[in-house]
Amino acid sequence: MRIAVFLLLASVSFGQEWPSYGGDPGGMKYSALDEIHRTNVAELELAWEYDTGDWSDGKGDWPYRSAFEATPLVVDGVMYVTTPFHRLIALEPESGRELWSFDSKVDKSARINLFTSRGASYWRDGDGARVFMGNQDGYLFSIDAETGELDRAFGDDGRLDLGADVMQAEGRYGLTSPVGVCGDVLVAGGWVTDSRTQGPSGDVRGIDARTGRTLWRFHTVPRPGEFGHETWEGDSWKLRGGTNMWSIPAVDEENGMVFLPLTSPSIDFYGGDRKGANLFGNSLVALDCKSGERRWHFQTIHHDLWDWDLPAQPNLVEVMRDDAPVAAVALVTKTGFVFLFDRLTGEPLFEIEERPVPKSPVAGEESWPTQPHPAAPPPFARQSMTRADVTDVTPESRAECLEMIADAVVEGPLFRPIQEKLTVMFPGTNGGPNWGGAAFDPETDTLYVNSMDVGAFMRMIETGGDPAWRTRGTKWGRFWDSNQYPCQKPPWGHLTAIDLNSGTFRWRAVLGEYDELTERGVPKTGAANLGGSVVTAGGLVFIAATNDSRFRAFDKETGEVLWETRLPASGHASPMTYRGKNGRQYVAIASGGGNKYNKTYLAKLMVYALPAEKE
Numbered sequence: 001m002r003i004a005v006f007l008l009l010a011s012v013s014f015g016q017e018w019p020s021y022g023g024d025p026g027g028m029k030y031s032a033l034d035e036i037h038r039t040n041v042a043e044l045e046l047a048w049e050y051d052t053g054d055w056s057d058g059k060g061d062w063p064y065r066s067a068f069e070a071t072p073l074v075v076d077g078v079m080y081v082t083t084p085f086h087r088l089i090a091l092e093p094e095s096g097r098e099l100w101s102f103d104s105k106v107d108k109s110a111r112i113n114l115f116t117s118r119g120a121s122y123w124r125d126g127d128g129a130r131v132f133m134g135n136q137d138g139y140l141f142s143i144d145a146e147t148g149e150l151d152r153a154f155g156d157d158g159r160l161d162l163g164a165d166v167m168q169a170e171g172r173y174g175l176t177s178p179v180g181v182c183g184d185v186l187v188a189g190g191w192v193t194d195s196r197t198q199g200p201s202g203d204v205r206g207i208d209a210r211t212g213r214t215l216w217r218f219h220t221v222p223r224p225g226e227f228g229h230e231t232w233e234g235d236s237w238k239l240r241g242g243t244n245m246w247s248i249p250a251v252d253e254e255n256g257m258v259f260l261p262l263t264s265p266s267i268d269f270y271g272g273d274r275k276g277a278n279l280f281g282n283s284l285v286a287l288d289c290k291s292g293e294r295r296w297h298f299q300t301i302h303h304d305l306w307d308w309d310l311p312a313q314p315n316l317v318e319v320m321r322d323d324a325p326v327a328a329v330a331l332v333t334k335t336g337f338v339f340l341f342d343r344l345t346g347e348p349l350f351e352i353e354e355r356p357v358p359k360s361p362v363a364g365e366e367s368w369p370t371q372p373h374p375a376a377p378p379p380f381a382r383q384s385m386t387r388a389d390v391t392d393v394t395p396e397s398r399a400e401c402l403e404m405i406a407d408a409v410v411e412g413p414l415f416r417p418i419q420e421k422l423t424v425m426f427p428g429t430n431g432g433p434n435w436g437g438a439a440f441d442p443e444t445d446t447l448y449v450n451s452m453d454v455g456a457f458m459r460m461i462e463t464g465g466d467p468a469w470r471t472r473g474t475k476w477g478r479f480w481d482s483n484q485y486p487c488q489k490p491p492w493g494h495l496t497a498i499d500l501n502s503g504t505f506r507w508r509a510v511l512g513e514y515d516e517l518t519e520r521g522v523p524k525t526g527a528a529n530l531g532g533s534v535v536t537a538g539g540l541v542f543i544a545a546t547n548d549s550r551f552r553a554f555d556k557e558t559g560e561v562l563w564e565t566r567l568p569a570s571g572h573a574s575p576m577t578y579r580g581k582n583g584r585q586y587v588a589i590a591s592g593g594g595n596k597y598n599k600t601y602l603a604k605l606m607v608y609a610l611p612a613e614k615e
Contacts, residue, residue, distance in 0.1 A: 018576040019075045021119045021178045022437075025251035026316025029439035029534045031577045035585040037538035040610060041553045041563045047586060047609040048096035054083035055592065055603040056115065062108045066115040067572060068592025068603040069435075069531070074578040075122050076129070078145070082117040084592070084603055086135035088143060094580040096607065100148035104135040112136055112172070114595070118248070118435065118573075121178040121186070123209050130154075130209070132186060134175025138163025140188060142212070155212030162188060163200070165214070169239045171199035177435070180249035180258050182289035184209045187258045189245025194266040197273055197467050199241025204249075204260055206292050216292030220244065220262055220280050227294065228279030236274040242266035243281045247435050248313035250329065252343060257295060259329055260285040261310035268307035268429075269418055269460070270469040272364035277302040282310060284331050284339070286346060296346030300333055302368035305360065305417050307429040308334040312437030312532075316343060319445050319500045330500060332438045332449050334431035335414065336381025337374055340500060350503050351375040360417035362460050364468055371415045376503025380496040381432040382453040382488070383414040385424060389488045391481075393522050401487035404457065404474075418471060420460050424479055428456040430596070436532025436545055436574050440500075441556060447498045448541050448556070450511055452528045454486050455479035476596050484528075484597070485514065493526030493546060495533070495554060509559035512546030528597045532574035534587075544571025544589045547597040551575075551589055551606070569593030569602040584609050 022029050036044065056062040066084035072091075073080045079093040086106040090099040108115070120133040122145065129145035140162050142154035150158025163173040171193030180187035186207040192200040206216040220243040222228040229237065242265040250259040265274055265281040282301040287294055301308055315330040319340070327343040340349040352372050360367035387410050392398050408422040418425060431451060438449040458473035471477065479487050486492045490510075497506040512527025531545035540562070541554040549570045553563040573590035580586060588607045593600035 016579045017074050018578045019073060019122050021071055021121070021248055022250070022313055023534070023576065025181065025253060027248065027250045027313040027437070028315060028317065028442070029532065029574065030441060031534060031536045033536055033577055033579055033585045034538040036536070036540065036587065036610060038540065038555055038562060041538070041540055043610055044563055044565070044587070044608045045611060047607050049607065050091060050096040050605045052083040052087070052089065052603040052605070054085040054087060055594070055601045057594065057601040064112050064115060065594055066601065066603070067595040068590045069116045069118045069573045070590050071119045071574045071576050072588055072605065073120060073122055075145070077581055080120055080122070080131050081605055082120050082133055084115045084117060086117050086133065088120055088131060088133045088148070090148060093578060093586065094582050094584070096605070102141070102143050102148045104133065104139065104141055106135045106137050110137070116176050118176060119178045121181050123181050125184070125210070132179055134162070134179065134188070136174030136176065136191070138173045138175070138190070140175065140179065153211065160207070160212040162190060162205070166190070166192070166201040166203060168201050169196070169198040169241065171196060171241060173200040176246060177248045180251045181209070182251045182253055182256065182258050185215060185289050187249050187251070187289070189249070189260070191246040192241060192244045194242040194268060196241055197267055198239040199266055202242055202244025202263070204245050206289065218285070218287060218292050218294070221265070222279060231277040231279040233275040236276070240265055240274065242268070247311050250314040250316050251289070252316055255344065256289045257343070258287050258289050259314045259316070260287065261312060261314055261331070263309035264301070264304035264307055267467050267470070269305055269471045270362070270365065270467050271303050271305055272362070272366070272468055275366045277368060278304070282308065284310065284314060284329070298339065298341065298346060300331070300337070300339060301371060305367060306425065311431065311435045312433055315438055315440045315447065317440045317500065318442065319349065321349065330438065330440065330447055332433045334427055334433065336379040336383055336427055336432045336451060338377050338380070338447065338449070338498060339374055350377070357415035358412065358417060361419060362417065362469055365417070367417050377498050378505065380449060380494065380498065381451040382426045384412060384426055385455070385488050386411050391485065391487055391489050393485060393490065393517055393525065397481045397483065397485050400481045404487065418458055418460050422457060422459045422473065425456040425458065426453065428454045428479065429477060430454065430530070434530050436530060439533045439535040439541065441535045443537065445499065445501050446506055446556070447500050448495065448533050448535055449498065450493070450495045450529055450533060450543060450545050452493045452526070453488065454492065454528050455488065490525035493529050495541070495543060495559065497556070497559060507559035509554060511543070512548050512550070515548065530572040530595060530597070534575050534577055536577060542575045542577070542587055544573065544575060546570065549593070565608070567591040567606060568604055569600045570598050584612070
């Protein structure tokens with residue numbers, strides 16, 4: 001009965017459109033559409049594509065690189081997609097015909113490591129509909145959903161300078177992810193400089209959707225007299241950078257709650273100048289949407305020394321406990337853990353144990369003595385390795401990796417601090433999973449999460465300045481060889497189906513491959529991946545994400561690949577699906593490549609459907 005009622009509601013709420021980044025405000029990434037299903041998905045073909053033209057490999061007209069990580073929205077018969085250079089484009093979702101575009105005029109010459117936008121947010125009231133888009137210059141724009149014109153009643157003539165109130169110290173502030181929408185309140189985090197101990201504030205704000213007026217501000221680093229302030233020794237809280245929300249919040253409009261995935265305090269790998277547990281770093285924080293008051297929180301890492309931010313939108317789900325449904329929130333972390341909580345109270349639905357972890361040997365550092373480990377589900381990403389695990393995919397790769405670790409610290413458990421000697425760290429700084437997060441199937445209470453096993457390889461060096469210690473390592477700090485093959489034995493990437501009722505795996509599938517290794521007869525290895533998945537009532541999990549330029553559909557019950565196509569560039573984004581006005585179901589993915597794992601850079605939207613005569 002519970003499933004039948006849900007699916008009836010879902011067919012109305014989620015079936016036809018894709019109105020939020022995660023399908024619904026709570027980020028389930030589920031669609032009730034089933035025109036594309038197990039027995040016909042192999043017939044999918046390209047329906048249309050749209051080339052935004054907005055990309056840079058850092059070698060052409062613009063000096064810094066880009067990544068096309070956007071998930072489009074489809075609402076009221078219009079598709080809205082954002083580009084890496086923060087243009088908002090409205091398209092006809094059946095054909096890809098451009099209806100209008102809005103250019104935020106981001107400063108493309110700014111020194112930004114990676115230009116990207118993961119999407120926009122849609123809001124409607126009696127006066128019409130608006131699309132909200134942020135950019136990496138720190139502005140939030142309110143755009144008329146019908147015309148593409150600015151809503152002049154919002155902020156300063158349609159534009160709100162979110163950076164103005166957070167520049168407490170030198171650095172940059174911008175928006176790379178869509179804001180949350182909870183009734184008439186926009187919930188905005190931001191991307192901030194985290195390479196200095198002091199920097200722009202990571203505070204999260206509630207903003208009036210009509211006017212742009214700030215309604216509340218949540219101090220992610222608590223100030224004197226506020227809850228959690230005592231977790232920052234002395235004055236270490238002052239002007240502290242990081243501890244921000246660069247990812248996507250999840251919204252429970254019925255209960256008036258928003259769930260924030262917060263990041264590590266700056267700097268990422270040394271905390272000798274911020275002794276203490278450092279709330280609300282690496283915490284899931286539940287706030288009241290209207291007031292910004294904290295309902296509850298859980299800190300997944302105390303005093304982070306590994307750059308293991310909470311990168312993914314939490315999933316608001318419903319699970320069974322004692323034969324009764326429980327409203328819950330599932331959180332996937334870079335470390336490969338899933339934490340599951342009662343959504344209203346924050347009570348863990350699987351036991352969480354504080355376990356002793358190794359002490360940091362770095363001078364001046366005081367690492368936290370314990371870290372939380374959930375009893376279930378089991379970790380879905382690699383958390384350690386030994387020298388016996390060194391790769392053997394090719395003799396050359398094995399020899400190169402063995403040479404790399406000749407004098408390195410290799411063996412050691414999760415939460416082992418980085419040493420002065422080169423240190424292997426699992427997961428790496430990109431996870432595990434990353435901002436692509438997970439998808440939830442309400443028919444089976446199954447969470448689908450993709451992850452990679454690409455470790456980090458770094459050491460701590462004393463600077464004699466501020467900060468006192470920094471890290472040095474391989475390019476990007478990755479534990480891989482000169483071909484970017486990870487240095488441990490495969491698999492290197494997985495898609496895992498997790499039963500959230502029992503806390504057990506339903507199945508695991510190797511995700512991705514390296515063509516040149518496959519051609520040499522090496523079994524599919526899995527691959528580095530950034531992006532997420534969508535699960536449908538048609539029995540399918542759609543995912544690109546991998547750096548092998550593939551887009552795949554898995555059987556959600558068995559993990560078997562039922563369809564696979566090659567993209568013009570790797571799809572480091574989360575797909576979405578919708579029904580067009582012509583009745584056809586479409587599946588869309590951003591094909592951009594680039595990022596840290598590819599040499600091909602593009603910004604094309606690829607949209608697939610069954611042949612018209614098969615519908």
